[in-house]
Structure formats: C-alpha cells, structure tokens
Amino acid sequence: MDYTAPVDEIRFVLGSMAGLDDLRADGLADDLDDDLLSALLTEAGKTAQGLLAPLNVAGDKAGATLSGQGVVTTPGFPAAYKAWCEGGWNGVDAEPEYGGMGLPVAACIATLEMWNSANMAFALCPVLTQGAADALALHGSDDLKARYLEKMVSGEWTGAMALTEPSAGSDLSVLRTRAEPVGDGSYKLFGTKIFITYGDHDMAANIIHLVLARLPGAPAGTKGISLFLAPKFIPETDGSLGRRNDFRATGLEHKMGIHASPTCVMSYGDDGGAVAWLVGRENEGLACMFTMMNRARLSTGLQGVGVAELSTQRAYAYARERRQGRAGTEATAPIIAHPDVARMLLDMRSLTFASRAIAFSTAVATDRARREQDPARRAAASAREALLTPLAKAFGSDVGVEVSSLGVQVHGGMGYIEETGAAQQMRDARIVPIYEGTNGIQAIDLVSRKVVRDGGAAAKELIGEIAAVAKAAEGKLGPAGGLLAEAVSALSEVTDWLLGASEPERLAAAYPYLTLFSYVVGGGLLVKGALAGLNGAPGAPADMAVLARHFALSRLSHAGALAVQARQGAGPLSDPQAMAAYA
C-alpha cells in the first residue's frame, strides 16, 4: 500500500487552520516547539509508511482468526505492534507520570491520522487502549491506576471497551451483564458482550477490559450500570502476570472490512465468574464512559480522515498514470486531464482537508480547555470541543465513506478488483459512521446537547468567527467568500429556528443540520487556510485556494437546501402515511 505521510500538509492544517499556532502564540503549547513538532510528525510519517502500511493489505486478506488458544492476528502484526510501542507512539499525549510524552492532544491526533491512513485496522488497537486508559485515569482508584496505567500507556498491555450486547447497542439502558461483589473488594462478572474490538489478540501480554455491568439490585435503565476493570491475566502484586481470568472470545464477526481488527463476541464468567474491580462509583458507569466519549469520538472521526487521505493519494496517483481517451491536444491523455475525473479528485481532496481541519480544530480546543488558566476561557474552549466533537466524528466518517467510494470510481473497473486496494479502503471506511455512536446519534447530540442546551451560545460564537473569515475573503477567492457568507447566514437562521423548535422537529432536522454545520465549519477552515496561503503563510499547499473554491462551489452551495430540509423535513417524517410501506 503506497502511502506517503503528508507531513507538510498536516503541519499546515494544524498550525494555520486548526489553531495550533494561536495556542502556541498564547503560550499554551510551549512544550511543542517547531523543531519537536517537525521531528514528531516526520518520525510518525516514517513509522506509518515503513512499519504499518506494508501490513495493510495482508491484514485485509488474512484477517484475524480464532484458535483454541484465542485470537491470532495477521502475521506481522504482533512484531509491528511491539516496534510501534517501542517508538513511544502509544503515549504521545499521555501523562509523563505514567510514562507518556505529555504533549498536546493535537500532536497525538495528527499522528493518529497517519496510523489510520497506513493501517486503520491496526490503529484501532491503540485507540481502544487509550480509551480504556483514559477512563481508568479519570475514574480508577489509585491502586488500579498504579497497577495498570503505566503498562497501558506504554502499550505493553492493551485495552478493550466492553459495552455492547445483542439487545443493547445504541441503547445501553437494557444491558444485562451481571456483576456480583465477592466481598474482598473484587467482583465477578457474568454475561456476553458483542462487537468487542481487540477483545482478544496475540499482540500484547495482557488485555484490560472495561466492562459495563449491573450490580445486584441496581436500578433499571441507565442509572443502574457500573463500570468494571477485568484483566485477561490477573497481575500479581509484583506486576508479573498471574492466572488467566474467566473470559474469552467465543466468536469473531465476519465483517465487510477492517478484517485485521478482531471483533469479538466475549463471554464472561462461564467458569465461575470473571474477576473484576469497580471503576468509579456504583451505578455511575455510563457517566464514567461519557467523560471519555469526546476523545473516543474524535479518534473515530480521524479514521475517516485517514482512510480518505489514503484513497485520495492513490486516486491521484492512478489518475496521473492511467491513460484513456483524448483530452485537449493529447490523443491518449492521463485521465486526470478529463474534467470529470478532476472534479472527483478535487472532491476527494477538499473533503479530506475539510474533515482533517475540523478534527484537528477539535483537538486544539481540547488542549485549550485543558491548558487555559482563566476559568471562562477554559469553559469556552471546553464548549467548543464539545460542539465540534459530533462534527469531527460524523463528518469525518461520512467523508471517509464518500471519498473512498470516489476512489473506487476514479480507478474504474480496476477499483472494483480487490487487488487494487481502492475497494479495501471503501470496505474499511464503512464501519466508521456506525460505531462509537452512529452518526444519527451524533446529530442528535449536536442539536440537543451542544446547540439547544446552552441556548445556542457556543454555536453562535463559532458561527460568528466563521462570518469574520467570510468577510476577510471578500474579493479574494472568487465566489468562495460569498458562498461562505450565504452558508453562514443559512446556518444562523436554522440555529435560531432550532432553539424554538419542538423535539420531533429538532430530531428530524438533526442530520441535515449536522451536515450544514460541518460544511460551514469545514468551508470556513478551508477559506481561512487559503487566506493564510495568500498572506504568505509558510507551507501552504499549492492548491489551497483551489480547494477552498471547489469546496465552496460543490458543498457550501448546498447550504440553502440543507436549511430547507432541516426546517421542513419533519413534515413528511411525521406524516401518518410516511411509514406505511411494507407495514
């Protein structure tokens, strides 16, 4: 898989579009100077290209398999994971106290894009480890942290998140896994979980499961769910690995893509109960999970961005090489010279840039929320992070699906043949809008929790910033500034309308509103980048202004239609005849 880490472009988006330069100018990222950032991104790029990308096709072909001894990953994966951990990549933004580099989240997220481009199925494993480590760091007892965290930050032990059950997916309130107190501070778990990513594998010495379960007598619904830690091997007090815990993978899902990532059916407690310890307080398990949800959703959005970048690179390369048909004066021109192929390529590249800029902006907001001293500024940054997170997840994943499908199309018949790789990208990308909260749930989160709950304050502040970008673009980028200004107006109007809308109206409006919001933020960031380029910002891609104009014409132009859909779409959806078909 021929992936070239776009180090310069990532640095430009981080610095001039996503706000990292501002963060540094405010003295909030002094630990990340130019040299360190360059070195970090360059080394990550080499690792992604040299270590992970070569295993991407093999992982798709061989996949992970289940043997009597547990899950066996694709040959090469265990060694690559070990080397990757030894490079320190598992702890870029983790606390130095536990062995992490302690760098800004933005730096970590930039490297995460590269792991995902190189090998999305591989990159899932550390994302899960980080999620589990974050939950433990925030809610675990000092004893649990001392026992587990350092090895999870180094990557020597990996993490798994065991939430879903056959009847409890998007709605965890009905989950049934049981936890029984043993009396010595530990618990025993009994139940079955499905869709447990890297729930078992052979890449690390131990696997630390965070499991949602119910205690005896717990209230029904979401208020009776607790969070537990259950290690595959129970560590002795000296840190060495003790006996095997009572849970195992009893099946692997046969999926459309990310074949190298084992999606396990996990059975807990078939032989007396899986030993576990409570994380956080009883019956507050869902709240514990929510505190790490922003980060997990951002990381998931990056999977879409990463696959989109890979697809885009490969489509450009193919379109330069493949010659078919006359274009201009050439009898058989490279297909990139055909306007409709160029259109697809610019779609791919501008969407990838926009989704990357949104994801990186979310990460910078996270850093600002953690690092600002002033409480009001912290709160504002935190609100920005919360607002951008559903966009980062849903738009990033929608872009992954759309761009990878365009990648197949640019390849023509060869794109449909598995040997080319374009099909793998499309199959891999298709999961991302589904897990870690479906995109429909992201849309509801956006309208209900992020926009309406604070009376539109956070949304309006962001919209105001983008309006200023549109104004600055007047007369400079062809129609882009005007289209951005119109889209900002449309978004403003729908936002005001949402604040007074009924719940059914809001829910019906949610998805078109999310798409409209993503277009405006993505378009605003592209225009900001193009203006920075015009003003001589170093490292601006040569086609930055073209991307902004193309995105404005192809996406921002749809703002009015999305507003119509958001405001009036509830009509048909609430029509008594609407769902009559196939009744």
Added chain:
Amino acid sequence: MDYTAPVDEIRFVLGSMAGLDDLRADGLADDLDDDLLSALLTEAGKTAQGLLAPLNVAGDKAGATLSGQGVVTTPGFPAAYKAWCEGGWNGVDAEPEYGGMGLPVAACIATLEMWNSANMAFALCPVLTQGAADALALHGSDDLKARYLEKMVSGEWTGAMALTEPSAGSDLSVLRTRAEPVGDGSYKLFGTKIFITYGDHDMAANIIHLVLARLPGAPAGTKGISLFLAPKFIPETDGSLGRRNDFRATGLEHKMGIHASPTCVMSYGDDGGAVAWLVGRENEGLACMFTMMNRARLSTGLQGVGVAELSTQRAYAYARERRQGRAGTEATAPIIAHPDVARMLLDMRSLTFASRAIAFSTAVATDRARREQDPARRAAASAREALLTPLAKAFGSDVGVEVSSLGVQVHGGMGYIEETGAAQQMRDARIVPIYEGTNGIQAIDLVSRKVVRDGGAAAKELIGEIAAVAKAAEGKLGPAGGLLAEAVSALSEVTDWLLGASEPERLAAAYPYLTLFSYVVGGGLLVKGALAGLNGAPGAPADMAVLARHFALSRLSHAGALAVQARQGAGPLSDPQAMAAYA
C-alpha cells in the same frame, strides 16, 4: 435473502408514472392487456423470490471458481438458470420469429428489476445474452442469425461481450486483439480481453462471444475495429455442438461484490486462432455496438434500482423489528420510530421509486419509438429514449450505491457484519456506476450528444412536460410543487447556458447537470404519481404523496446548488493550481 417482489408498486410505476397506460391508450401496446401484465409480473415475482433469491447469499459466499475444465459457478446456479429459461423469461421482449414473447420492452424491464433484486449476479448473465442477441439480430448475416439466435433467445446458449482490454477500457480506440481472414468467410482471433462477464461458465451448453478486434491493415483508432462472433463450441450444420473453439478463461477477477458472476480474463487464439465470423461490416464494429448501447445501459441502471429495492425492503423490515431507545411514549421503540431512521428509510424508498420511474420511462420511450407509426412521433420517442438513457444508467446506479449504503447504516453494527446481507448489497451495487460506460461518461453523453447536439430540443420538450406537472401540483402536495417548479427553472437555465458553453465548461458541468436532470425527472415522476394517487388511480402506494414531498425537500431543494456547480465549477477545475497536489 428475504425479497418480496413489489408487484403492485411496479405495476403502478409502469402505468401511472412511466407512461405505459398512455402507450396502451394510444393503442400501441394492445399485446399487453391488464390480465397479461398482471400474470407476467406476478409469475416473475414468484420466480424471483422462489428460484433466484434463495441463491443470492450462496453466490456471494461461494462465488464462481476457475478449474481446469473452465469456470464453475455456485452450486444451484446451473439448475436455477435452466428452470428460469424454461419459464420463458429470457425472451420476454424478443422477436416471436426466434421464439420470444414479443412483448413491450417495458414489460421485460419490469421483470429485470425483479431478477436484479433477487440476485444481481445471476441476472447479469441474461443481460449479456440479450446484448449479444440484439447485436446479432441487428447486424448479423441471415446465416448467423439462423444458426444462433433462437438458442440465444431461449437462453439455451448464453452471450458474452468481449470489448475491454488491459489498455482499452473507456477508450476502445487503442484495442489490439487481431482478426485474420481465413479465406472461407471465417476469421481467426488472437488476443486477450479482460472484465468479460460470464465469459465462461457451466450454466449453458454454449457461450457465444461477440468480440471487438482489428483486421489486418485496419485504420488506427475507433474506425478500424470490427465485430466478430466466436462460439465456445462451433455448431455443426445440424445445430449440434461441434469442436471446442480456441479461447478460454485464463483467470477470474477477485472482486468486491457480485462474486457469483464470473469476471473472466479471456485468451483467444493460443492454439492457432479462435474461429469467428464477422458481424456487420468490416471496421464498423463500434457502430454495431453503439446500436445496442441504449438498451444495455438501461439494463445496467436497473441493477441499481433492483439492489436499491432489496436494500430498502430489508431496512424497513429491520427497522420495524429492532428496538432501541425511547421514542414518543415507548421506552424501547422500534427504531423506525426515530425520526432520523425514518429519514434514511424515506431517502431509500423515494430514491428507489424515482430511479425506477426513470428506468421504466426509458423503456416506455423505447417501445413508443419502435411502435409509433408516425415518423415524427417515432423520432421524438427515440430522442426521448436517448435522452433518458444516461439518466437511467447513471442515476439508477448512483441510487443503488447510496441506498445500499443507507441500508448498512440503518442496520447499525449488524449492517457491517456479512451475515446480515446489507453489506453484500452495498458491495454488489458498487460496480454499477463503473461498467457499461462509467457514470462520468454517461454525463458527457448527456450534455454532448443528447442535449447540445439537437440544440436542446429533446431536453426542452421533457422539461416542459415536467413544468406542467409542477403546475398541476400547486396547492396539492405541500412544498413539492413549488420545489419542483424551482428545480425546473434551474434546469432550464443551465440547459440554455450549456448550449452556449465552451467544451471544457460543458465537460466540467456534466456530472452536476446529470444529477440535476435526474432529480428533476425523478421528482417530476414522483409528483405525477402522487397526483395520480390523489386522483384515485388504482394501486397507488399509501405513501406516494409522502415520497414525493420527501424527495422534493431532500433532493429537489438542491437544484439551485447543482446549477451553481454546473455553471461555475469549471473555474477551479481549469485552475493551473488545481491538480498541483501530489505532482
């Protein structure tokens, strides 16, 4: 695979939306009375459900394989094909002279949708046979027709179209397969073809290849290509099968989907030359192929419609059954009760209806073009058929991809698991925008040959008809009539602009223009159907008006944006910086 043939809906779309009732009222389809149409569609539905659908998953899993004796299809396919042919389904609209039923093309196309829903990989085989039989009927000598046509109409022998070579895909001008005259009226072929669908298999006694090749001394480019017929087994004069011809499948492509359909690498003439006969005149092979292209493209569009229908049915069924989360007063409601799920379902169903209506309208135009006595009416119908064909192919296939992807999303995590089937539909559908002329090529065909060449006459006539539908809808379907009228205006304006645009502008505008045109025609037909329902037309689906309104809000609302893209999109595409990335 649980598919229920939507017989009543298909009949309604045929009659009240696509114009079959008008055709019959004009006395041009007296061979297809109500009873016959009902019986035909009902029987086809039963055959699709009972014979083909049960093999759909097996075909995906087992696929076709290559053995020393040639291609082996999925167990069950040969017997199903035999039974299907015995039902007479291979010749619904073929000439009675050769054993066909001689019914209108529209009737045949309606059954084709069902074969594609039930088992797209299976349905490809007869589509190829029909393409080859059509080319033979139009251009073959009397001797060739007498020898081959009857068995191809019955399906006893199948057909294959051997056009593509590794360097000659969309651009056939550079193909290199050679034909040498033997001196007895026959030729010998030498060369390699790729992507030959059902080029070899074990479902029929003989396979008749139509092969594009160059004669010695033929002019370079498209004007030096001739069409040849080469049978797998050379028939004796008594019709029995004689010796094996000198061509074979040397490889099968490993594809993303339609695994049961063998995509062959074919080698001709490794052992002295494949025996073949000229079809049509020397060096006019491409022209011969073009005469059957409209039908082939329509049939391909139906694949998208068929898969979209299957995905839609399965998504509705899953959304009624799967319970997650509160909706209204229900603590755990079926997910169809969640507005964003309902939005996806209405997207799926309205898109499927619109693409079906466009495809069926194309078929009715074909029938009118063949059956009208008046030359001017024939010509007008023929122009309508030509205009609608790229919409039927490209929009039908785009709908197949979009709807099947939504089908995965509605299923949530289960959609990504292969066992559910939703993933198979998405993988199967993804080829359709690529083959039989990529959708980009359809778009160029639309703007260049179908709209600009006649000064916009055919386009304007159709647009005028839809404007009248919009007017009739005023005050009757909520915002649908107004949105349709606005979309008609946008399409009119872009059409006028296209007539004066430069070639690069036209080519850059082609795809957004095609989408805009498809939305207007599809939306117009949905509104027409909804009005017919309001006026008491029998058999109208209960949600017809809802579908029209939803399509108007979700698709017609985008007309203005598509017009902006079409008219201004060439700017970025022709920018010197546009393709600078990854240079």
